[in-house]
Amino acid sequence: xxxxSSELQRVIDLLAKLPxxxxxxxxxxxxxxxxxxxxxxxxxxxxxxxxAAAIVTCETCGNLDTQDPCRICTDTRRDxxxxxxxxxxxxxxxxxxxxVFKGSxxxxxxxxxxxxxxxxxxxxxxxLVARASAPVVTEVILALDATVDGQATAHxxxxxxxxxxxxxTHLAHGVPVGGELDxxxxxxxxxxxxxxxxx
Amino acid sequence: xxxxSSELQRVIDLLAKLPxxxxxxxxxxxxxxxxxxxxxxxxxxxxxxxxAAAIVTCETCGNLDTQDPCRICTDTRRDxxxxxxxxxxxxxxxxxxxxVFKGSxxxxxxxxxxxxxxxxxxxxxxxLVARASAPVVTEVILALDATVDGQATAHxxxxxxxxxxxxxTHLAHGVPVGGELDxxxxxxxxxxxxxxxxx
Numbered sequence: 524x525x526x527x528s529s530e531l532q533r534v535i536d537l538l539a540k541l542p543x544x545x546x547x548x549x550x551x552x553x554x555x556x557x558x559x560x561x562x563x564x565x566x567x568x569x570x571x572x573x574x575a576a577a578i579v580t581c582e583t584c585g586n587l588d589t590q591d592p593c594r595i596c597t598d599t600r601r602d603x604x605x606x607x608x609x610x611x612x613x614x615x616x617x618x619x620x621x622x623v624f625k626g627s628x629x630x631x632x633x634x635x636x637x638x639x640x641x642x643x644x645x646x647x648x649x650x651l652v653a654r655a656s657a658p659v660v661t662e663v664i665l666a667l668d669a670t671v672d673g674q675a676t677a678h679x680x681x682x683x684x685x686x687x688x689x690x691x692t693h694l695a696h697g698v699p700v701g702g703e704l705d706x707x708x709x710x711x712x713x714x715x716x717x718x719x720x721x722x
Numbered sequence: 723x724x725x726x727s728s729e730l731q732r733v734i735d736l737l738a739k740l741p742x743x744x745x746x747x748x749x750x751x752x753x754x755x756x757x758x759x760x761x762x763x764x765x766x767x768x769x770x771x772x773x774a775a776a777i778v779t780c781e782t783c784g785n786l787d788t789q790d791p792c793r794i795c796t797d798t799r800r801d802x803x804x805x806x807x808x809x810x811x812x813x814x815x816x817x818x819x820x821x822v823f824k825g826s827x828x829x830x831x832x833x834x835x836x837x838x839x840x841x842x843x844x845x846x847x848x849x850l851v852a853r854a855s856a857p858v859v860t861e862v863i864l865a866l867d868a869t870v871d872g873q874a875t876a877h878x879x880x881x882x883x884x885x886x887x888x889x890x891t892h893l894a895h896g897v898p899v900g901g902e903l904d905x906x907x908x909x910x911x912x913x914x915x916x917x918x919x920x921x
Contacts, residue, residue, distance in 0.1 A: 560774040571767040575759040
């Protein structure tokens with residue numbers, strides 16, 4: 524029997540399953556929490572339970588919010604004619620931080636992945652086709668990762684949206700703002716050069 | 723108002739304060755948990771509360787366990803004549819994983835640090851002097867970090883233990899097992915060379 528009690532080992536094991544944490548960082552986080560058990564630990568446990576009780580998945584777009592439909596889907600100031608398709612809720616957050624897009628979202632819940640066994644049936648595509656077929660929708664932006672899996676998913680969606688009367692667009696490729704040319708791959712540089720703008 | 727509900731933002735803010743996590747990884751972990759709110763999230767919240775309720779600090783050595791004195795302090799098979807002084811409970815765990823030391827521990831709760839404002843009064847030194855002064859104790863091992871702060875702490879403890887009739891030792895310096903000479907600093911190499919052994 525090791526020096527770590529079973530209660531603490533259980534916390535460590537659960538933490539070690541979180542993305543970005545391994546056994547070593549899980550031990551470090553568990554120790555940090557248990558040393559602050561009347562403050563940080565209690566707050567985190569309560570916050571987790573509050574969030575679990577309050578947060579639901581939006582049946583329309585797949586976003587996570589305290590209401591269904593979510594605040595973005597019910598916001599009448601947003602443009603219902605443009606649907607932005609993203610892989611995960613985290614991508615929606617990232618786009619909202621950019622504060623440029625004012626349309627609606629649709630969350631796929633993943634991308635096609637042969638490695639992880641994700642096929643078309645695992646993605647939220649049927650409801651997307653139904654939404655995109657509504658007369659009000661004129662454009663579907665495929666804001667998917669610029670990876671092989673992301674692009675395979677984009678092509679699948681384009682196939683499925685063949686019957687819908689919408690313009691399908693994707694995000695521009697180019698030099699990241701603040702990025703140094705020297706560190707960019709040739710594909711990005713070529714795309715940035717081809718899509719160059721006049722001052 | 724951003725797209726993240728206040729309940730979820732609170733989880734993210736608390737996660738971002740954990741060691742090794744920043745705002746980006748906290749968002750990732752929070753999303754991972756909330757997407758699995760009936761499994762991973764509920765388990766983690768329950769495990770945290772169980773651990774908070776069960777785990778106490780050992781009044782003798784400073785270890786964390788479900789009992790006080792802890793299982794190491796009450797284990798009569800362990801050698802009471804040797805006290806191993808470590809900075810944190812994590813160091814005790816690391817030494818127990820090595821499974822070589824069979825004596826008792828004493829946890830300082832930190833090292834001297836001018837940067838973080840940690841002085842002698844913030845460390846668990848008085849009880850250490852009392853324990854080391856017991857007739858049964860013959861050796862105190864200072865298993866502290868090989869850093870400036872760790873060594874300053876070691877010197878402070880040596881001063882305070884001046885009146886106690888104990889041998890004071892420290893961990894050997896040398897080449898880490900599996901380590902490549904090419905990547906080692908000169909100080910470690912010099913120490914390893916000076917402490918060389920015959921085959």
